[in-house]
Amino acid sequence: MKKLISSVSIILALLLSGCQPNPKEATDTATIKDLAYEAFIYAYPLMEQVKTINDMFEYNNMTANEVVMVPNFPMDNVGMPIVAPNLTSMTGGIFIDISAGPVTLEIPEVKDRYIVYQCIDVFTHNFYYMGTRANNGEAGTFTFHNHSQQIPDNKSTPVLMEGDHAFIVVRIDIKDRSEIDQVIEIQNAIQITSAPSETRKYPVYDKAMAFSPAFVEYVNELLTEIPEDEKELFDRWAPLGMMSEEKPDEMDKKEIQAGIDSAYTAIQEESKNLEIGNGYIAATEVFGTREFLNGNYLARASGAHFGLWGNSKEEANYFLLFTEGEGEIRFTKDELPPLSDIGFWSITVHDENVMVKKNEYDSYVLTMDQMKFENDGSLVLKVSSKPEQGNWLYTPGGKMVLVIRAYQAESEKIGSYVPPAFSKR
Numbered sequence: 001m002k003k004l005i006s007s008v009s010i011i012l013a014l015l016l017s018g019c020q021p022n023p024k025e026a027t028d029t030a031t032i033k034d035l036a037y038e039a040f041i042y043a044y045p046l047m048e049q050v051k052t053i054n055d056m057f058e059y060n061n062m063t064a065n066e067v068v069m070v071p072n073f074p075m076d077n078v079g080m081p082i083v084a085p086n087l088t089s090m091t092g093g094i095f096i097d098i099s100a101g102p103v104t105l106e107i108p109e110v111k112d113r114y115i116v117y118q119c120i121d122v123f124t125h126n127f128y129y130m131g132t133r134a135n136n137g138e139a140g141t142f143t144f145h146n147h148s149q150q151i152p153d154n155k156s157t158p159v160l161m162e163g164d165h166a167f168i169v170v171r172i173d174i175k176d177r178s179e180i181d182q183v184i185e186i187q188n189a190i191q192i193t194s195a196p197s198e199t200r201k202y203p204v205y206d207k208a209m210a211f212s213p214a215f216v217e218y219v220n221e222l223l224t225e226i227p228e229d230e231k232e233l234f235d236r237w238a239p240l241g242m243m244s245e246e247k248p249d250e251m252d253k254k255e256i257q258a259g260i261d262s263a264y265t266a267i268q269e270e271s272k273n274l275e276i277g278n279g280y281i282a283a284t285e286v287f288g289t290r291e292f293l294n295g296n297y298l299a300r301a302s303g304a305h306f307g308l309w310g311n312s313k314e315e316a317n318y319f320l321l322f323t324e325g326e327g328e329i330r331f332t333k334d335e336l337p338p339l340s341d342i343g344f345w346s347i348t349v350h351d352e353n354v355m356v357k358k359n360e361y362d363s364y365v366l367t368m369d370q371m372k373f374e375n376d377g378s379l380v381l382k383v384s385s386k387p388e389q390g391n392w393l394y395t396p397g398g399k400m401v402l403v404i405r406a407y408q409a410e411s412e413k414i415g416s417y418v419p420p421a422f423s424k425r
Contacts, residue, residue: 036259045304099200108189122163333377352399363394
């Protein structure tokens with residue numbers, strides 16, 4: 001098993017309809033610029049994922065169908081240039097390639113702590129989960145395959161994939177350094193037990209290509225087939241050369257570029273709409289399965305722009321507040337994050353770049369089991385440059401980002417949840 005040098009960092013509505021069966025004859029209703037606008041919004045998250053996985057190949061020496069883990073205690077990431085580091089979990093990842101056959105993953109039983117295996121497909125959908133919530137932390141084997149592959153008779157749970165590639169993000173909760181050996185033992189027990197010897201070449205990311213009419217080549221290289229319920233869309237986008245033999249001419253390429261530029265502006269603007277109130281931004285509704293997103297490709301793209309590989313809202317949710325100075329947040333009992341019976345939450349103070357810098361008090365994060373609640377169930381969080389009684393986190397003053405992480409929330413309530421405001425002193 002390889003060791004990952006740095007943790008998988010992760011920080012944190014357009015419904016394309018009215019498809020035409022013959023796009024070449026539909027120029028009176030959809031220009032080539034319109035098609036490029038739609039198709040780029042569709043493709044943007046796929047390309048962002050290519051960029052991220054390329055980075056992991058380069059900096060972490062990651063290869064296909066090998067378990068790669070972070071062996072260091074999460075607090076050791078304090079002071080490192082990692083965006084929004086998770087200071088309560090040890091992490092890892094697995095890049096799955098089923099192009100030449102099914103891949104089987106074996107996981108151990110983990111009942112004494114939170115663990116999650118978040119499975120993300122080529123479209124950036126969270127298509128499958130294992131772990132504390134999803135399978136009660138049970139041990140098991142899981143075989144990833146496509147619909148045309150024969151599953152080996154190994155009594156494993158079959159997991160159907162769209163596309164040849166997927167990425168599994170692994171997060172394992174850890175309370176203090178005394179548990180490092182226990183967590184590393186869990187990491188070592190996560191194994192690929194069966195995989196083909198051959199894999200398919202993965203695309204190499206190039207930003208200039210990704211933001212040019214050649215962006216369609218990323219889709220063409222990633223996909224081996226078109227999803228059944230999106231065939232009309234791809235027929236519509238055929239003039240762009242997406243999963244088709246058509247070649248746009250130079251005049252078309254100028255219009256395609258204009259559509260790309262407009263689409264990227266729309267993605268950025270939609271990302272701004274993730275503000276939910278009291279200054280917080282959140283993305284509880286832009287990550288999930290294909291069925292959950294239900295053709296909302298602009299939401300999917302804004303999620304990728306906000307922070308790739310966000311969890312589905314049943315698993316974890318992130319609320320970011322960009323603010324400054326010192327102050328406090330007062331939670332009544334009814335204003336605490338809505339959690340399931342096994343849910344928990346934490347709050348971390350980051351600098352203005354969503355990183356964590358070392359401080360003399362070693363004060364960075366408060367978890368739910370560390371918090372001191374009032375008799376009525378309320379909570380007061382204090383953020384200042386000097387230690388205070390109760391629930392306190394350090395800030396040197398100036399600009400900062402507060403991040404609330406809510407794990408295993410009540411999914412029917414978390415989508416409308418807004419944390420209380422930060423009151424400056």
